[in-house]
Amino acid sequence: MSAASEFVPLQQLRSERGQRAVFCGLTGIIWLHRKIQDAFFLVVGSRTCAHLIQSAAGVMIFAEPRFATAIIDDRDLAGLADANDELDRVVTQLLERRPDIRLLFLVGSCPSEVIKLDLSRAATRLSKSFEPRVRIRNYSGSGIETTFTQGEDACLAALAPTLPVTAEKSLLVVGALPDVVEDQFRRLFAALGIGPVNFFPPRRSTELPPVGPGTRFLLAQPFLADTARALGERGAVQIPAPFPLGAEGTTAWLQAAATEWHVEPGRFAAVTGPGHERAQRSLSRHRDQLAGKRVFFFPDSQLEVPLARFLSRELGMQLTEVGTPYLHREHLAPELALLPEGTKVVEGQHVDNQLDRCRAERPDIVVCGLGLANPLEAEGLTTKWSIELVFTPIHGYEQAGDLAELFARPLNRRLRLAV
Amino acid sequence: MKLTLWTYEGPPHIGAMRIATAMQGVHYVLHAPQGDTYADLLFTMIERRDRRPPVTYTTFQARDLGSDTAELFKTTAREAYERFQPEALLVGASCTAELIQDDPGGLTAALGLPIPVVPLELPAYQKKENWGAAETFYQVVRTLAGPLAPPPGTARAARDPARRPRCNILGPTALGFRHRDDVVEITKLLATLGIDVAVVAPAGARPADIARLGEADFNVVLYPEVAMQAAKWLTRMFGQPATTVVPLGVGATRDFVREVAQLAGVDPTPALGEDATRLPWYSRSVDSTYLTGKRVFIFGDATHAVAAARIAAEEFGFTVVGLGTYSREFAREVRAAAEKYGIEALITDDYLEVESAVAALHPELVLGTQMERHIAKRLGVPCAVISAPVHVQDFPARYAPQMGYEGANVVFDTWVHPLMMGLEEHLITMFREDFEFHDGAAASHLGTVAARAPSAALADVQASRPAPQLAAVTASAPTAAAAAATPATIGWDAEAEKELQKIPFFVRGKARRNTERYAAENGVATITVGTLYDAKAHFGR
Numbered sequence: 001m002s003a004a005s006e007f008v009p010l011q012q013l014r015s016e017r018g019q020r021a022v023f024c025g026l027t028g029i030i031w032l033h034r035k036i037q038d039a040f041f042l043v044v045g046s047r048t049c050a051h052l053i054q055s056a057a058g059v060m061i062f063a064e065p066r067f068a069t070a071i072i073d074d075r076d077l078a079g080l081a082d083a084n085d086e087l088d089r090v091v092t093q094l095l096e097r098r099p100d101i102r103l104l105f106l107v108g109s110c111p112s113e114v115i116k117l118d119l120s121r122a123a124t125r126l127s128k129s130f131e132p133r134v135r136i137r138n139y140s141g142s143g144i145e146t147t148f149t150q151g152e153d154a155c156l157a158a159l160a161p162t163l164p165v166t167a168e169k170s171l172l173v174v175g176a177l178p179d180v181v182e183d184q185f186r187r188l189f190a191a192l193g194i195g196p197v198n199f200f201p202p203r204r205s206t207e208l209p210p211v212g213p214g215t216r217f218l219l220a221q222p223f224l225a226d227t228a229r230a231l232g233e234r235g236a237v238q239i240p241a242p243f244p245l246g247a248e249g250t251t252a253w254l255q256a257a258a259t260e261w262h263v264e265p266g267r268f269a270a271v272t273g274p275g276h277e278r279a280q281r282s283l284s285r286h287r288d289q290l291a292g293k294r295v296f297f298f299p300d301s302q303l304e305v306p307l308a309r310f311l312s313r314e315l316g317m318q319l320t321e322v323g324t325p326y327l328h329r330e331h332l333a334p335e336l337a338l339l340p341e342g343t344k345v346v347e348g349q350h351v352d353n354q355l356d357r358c359r360a361e362r363p364d365i366v367v368c369g370l371g372l373a374n375p376l377e378a379e380g381l382t383t384k385w386s387i388e389l390v391f392t393p394i395h396g397y398e399q400a401g402d403l404a405e406l407f408a409r410p411l412n413r414r415l416r417l418a419v
Numbered sequence: 420m421k422l423t424l425w426t427y428e429g430p431p432h433i434g435a436m437r438i439a440t441a442m443q444g445v446h447y448v449l450h451a452p453q454g455d456t457y458a459d460l461l462f463t464m465i466e467r468r469d470r471r472p473p474v475t476y477t478t479f480q481a482r483d484l485g486s487d488t489a490e491l492f493k494t495t496a497r498e499a500y501e502r503f504q505p506e507a508l509l510v511g512a513s514c515t516a517e518l519i520q521d522d523p524g525g526l527t528a529a530l531g532l533p534i535p536v537v538p539l540e541l542p543a544y545q546k547k548e549n550w551g552a553a554e555t556f557y558q559v560v561r562t563l564a565g566p567l568a569p570p571p572g573t574a575r576a577a578r579d580p581a582r583r584p585r586c587n588i589l590g591p592t593a594l595g596f597r598h599r600d601d602v603v604e605i606t607k608l609l610a611t612l613g614i615d616v617a618v619v620a621p622a623g624a625r626p627a628d629i630a631r632l633g634e635a636d637f638n639v640v641l642y643p644e645v646a647m648q649a650a651k652w653l654t655r656m657f658g659q660p661a662t663t664v665v666p667l668g669v670g671a672t673r674d675f676v677r678e679v680a681q682l683a684g685v686d687p688t689p690a691l692g693e694d695a696t697r698l699p700w701y702s703r704s705v706d707s708t709y710l711t712g713k714r715v716f717i718f719g720d721a722t723h724a725v726a727a728a729r730i731a732a733e734e735f736g737f738t739v740v741g742l743g744t745y746s747r748e749f750a751r752e753v754r755a756a757a758e759k760y761g762i763e764a765l766i767t768d769d770y771l772e773v774e775s776a777v778a779a780l781h782p783e784l785v786l787g788t789q790m791e792r793h794i795a796k797r798l799g800v801p802c803a804v805i806s807a808p809v810h811v812q813d814f815p816a817r818y819a820p821q822m823g824y825e826g827a828n829v830v831f832d833t834w835v836h837p838l839m840m841g842l843e844e845h846l847i848t849m850f851r852e853d854f855e856f857h858d859g860a861a862a863s864h865l866g867t868v869a870a871r872a873p874s875a876a877l878a879d880v881q882a883s884r885p886a887p888q889l890a891a892v893t894a895s896a897p898t899a900a901a902a903a904a905t906p907a908t909i910g911w912d913a914e915a916e917k918e919l920q921k922i923p924f925f926v927r928g929k930a931r932r933n934t935e936r937y938a939a940e941n942g943v944a945t946i947t948v949g950t951l952y953d954a955k956a957h958f959g960r
């Protein structure tokens with residue numbers, strides 16, 4: 001794929017460094033544990049890590065969630081041998097308590113990385129005691145190595161080598177999607193005659209999708225660099241495509257698979273037509289309100305570039321700055337190609353400088369993290385919390401209208417309020 | 420290493436942020452990785468602050484570890500100083516930076532900034548949020564007020580009688596449970612005694628205000644968890660006495676009035692009026708008969724838990740069946756209080772331990788934190804929140820202090836409200852044969868209670884009822900499933916199941932659990948009507 005070098009120069013692309021105001025990869029646990037229903041995520045970290053997940057989760061819904069933190073204390077820091085014994089003890093305690101767990105992730109954090117606690121060795125060691133009942137894997141969600149959604153990437157990349165083998169030609173959709181969206185895509189692929197289709201991650205760890213040289217995979221999320229590489233190592237081949245956000249994105253994404261499967265154009269149009277049309281209709285309800293509005297993205301989930309493409313092309317919004325924590329030039333090439341020429345894309349972050357630029361731009365809507373939203377609202381700017389874009393179903397035809405609504409609502413609120 | 424599902428307190432640097440964010444004119448430079456910036460949202464979302472906390476994080480990454488994180492800290496501190504122009508700078512490390520030992524204090528000293536710098540050493544692997552807040556406040560006070568302390572042994576001059584007595588109010592922070600309104604209420608109360616408030620700190624104080632703390636005649640320690648350490652130091656250095664009573668509840672407020680009146684040398688009577696609060700009459704009125712003897716379980720920070728126990732026992736006529744705290748630093752005080760009620764204090768920060776204590780004690784009301792609210796909700800017990808950790812709901816738009824006389828009014832309403840809903844339940848039971856009422860119609864504040872006890876009969880009832888319960892059912896499904904999985908071997912015969920349905924639904928879950936527990940303990944495989952009533956007799960009080 002040479003697309004990257006072809007398209008990137010059309011954009012004003014810049015990297016900056018400074019204070020970042022983004023979550024670490026541990027945050028992914030919040031949606032991953034909901035997705036893989038028999039998996040448990042054990043963070044090996046500090047009280048900060050535990051507090052982060054709890055705060056990001058917002059409310060406690062469950063008595064016993066399927067995530068927890070093994071909080072490292074002073075005694076563990078005294079000697080590494082102790083820390084390993086302690087970890088074994090905690091894992092044993094946990095698995096005794098939760099016989100329903102089939103897959104346990106040991107999730108590394110900054111403290112565990114800095115003290116060089118080897119979680120991959122721990123996973124191997126513990127697997128010996130608990131397989132086959134429980135599989136034990138590890139990945140790092142540490143803030144020194146991963147930013148927000150990269151936690152999912154690390155998690156899936158850790159699973160990729162353990163997927164069963166297949167020689168069959170099959171489609172793999174990669175990236176956690178809400179079940180409802182997954183089912184919609186499943187129906188579309190079936191109608192297109194594309195199959196077998198598997199989703200990764202699966203809903204249960206006992207249903208890990210097979211992978212091999214016949215596997216073609218579509219990324220459903222833009223932040224899966226390591227996962228794509230790990231699947232490549234298993235012989236799977238990526239189908240480059242824009243991401244399935246909005247009517248256009250969804251059709252282009254489906255088209256990429258259809259082309260690979262030689263689906264007849266007539267059939268493709270017949271299958272995708274109704275959804276595409278429904279999506280456009282639901283978007284048209286928001287277009288009047290959103291067209292011409294200027295949007296500014298703070299970096300957050302790496303979804304910024306596809307979202308910017310969607311907002312500009314399907315809703316007529318203007319892009320002032322598109323910040324992204326990391327830009328995967330290759331995976332984003334089809335997206336960058338669709339952005340209006342000259343769009344300012346900024347990779348990385350220097351939050352204070354970026355706030356200065358945002359204030360100077362006075363955009364109509366700012367997409368930013370929860371730490372910045374209320375302060376910016378108080379300055380008279382309208383904001384959309386970016387985390388909602390990760391927690392809400394936004395992919396596919398049937399969610400296109402909801403996605404637009406997420407941006408329309410804050411503007412609407414400002415319009416209605418007379419206080 | 421400790422397995423932790425939910426935590427009552429954050430790490431100690433969160434405590435430091437609560438001090439920095441509460442104050443004016445300070446900035447906190449925190450050596451920390453990017454993920455630690457989540458802490459901002461606690462203040463901007465939960466407390467709806469309209470400004471970012473005055474915190475700059477270095478957000479070092481793995482690649483910086485090899486090179487020079489110390490240099491990054493210096494650059495960050497210098498830039499933060501230039502951009503925010505604070506009057507004092509706090510510097511420190513979070514858990515990860517503590518491990519790389521860059522010495523933020525030393526590095527900042529080397530910058531030679533023209534403002535006071537407060538280096539914070541907050542051991543993240545030993546201590547927690549409230550300790551961090553107390554230590555930070557103490558270090559701030561020591562650094563800024565220390566230079567103005569009189570030579571040791573200097574006697575404090577008596578107040579010039581021409582000047583009104585004045586005190587400082589110490590302890591309110593950002594993210595504090597009702598601190599905002601407590602300060603207003605206590606300031607009013609002091610005013611009725613003719614006492615002026617010189618400085619409120621840390622909330623709202625600038626570094627210059629901290630510097631003049633020593634000028635007041637005495638200190639009011641509103642939140643010992645945060646301010647005790649600093650207040651003790653002020654007593655030592657400036658000879659300022661400090662209050663020991665926290666004015667939570669009518670009795671404690673009166674004690675507090677007497678204490679400050681004595682410290683200020685004024686007459687307490689103006690603030691001891693019988694009509695200052697409605698709580699005493701409301702509790703004495705016949706309507707409150709239904710409150711008498713209710714079994715309450717209390718858990719929170721030490722100050723609020725101990726105060727709630729006194730209010731519960733003396734001002735509502737409740738029976739305190741459980742009392743505990745997650746504040747290990749104040750375990751002694753809570754143990755002493757529990758002794759008064761003939762119970763043993765629960766000192767733990769393990770959420771599961773608290774949950775099993777609540778489940779075992781079968782209280783009729785839980786007074787706790789947001790954590791206990793969830794526990795109570797799951798167990799179908801009414802609950803009111805009395806302490807941090809806080810949630811967005813704990814920052815109501817209206818004026819809702821906990822302290823002083825108005826605080827007592829607020830407490831009365833807050834605690835009685837969920838019980839009133841209990842009364843509503845009795846009405847539902849009385850009318851439950853009417854078509855408007857049905858098993859699915861639990862009082863809305865109890866959320867999922869009706870969905871907790873799945874049985875064939877109940878499932879039928881719910882299947883025939885449309886949507887409203889659906890959300891509740893889904894939300895509690897994993898718990899219910901887990902619960903159902905445990906006593907799988909014990910069955911109910913048809914008649915017993917029918918008898919169970921005659922029990923009012925809001926106690927039915929408890930009846931079912933108790934009966935199954937009884938059956939399990941007595942080796943009964945099939946529960947009959949007889950077993951049901953045996954269990955009732957066994958557990959009945």
Ligand code: SF4
Binds near residue numbers: 141453454
């Ligand atoms: S940034 Fe590091 S220390 Fe902070 S919460 Fe994330 S993993 Fe834990």
Ligand code: SF4
Binds near residue numbers: 840862863864865
């Ligand atoms: S609807 Fe809910 S909040 Fe309103 S009175 Fe009933 S229980 Fe209380």
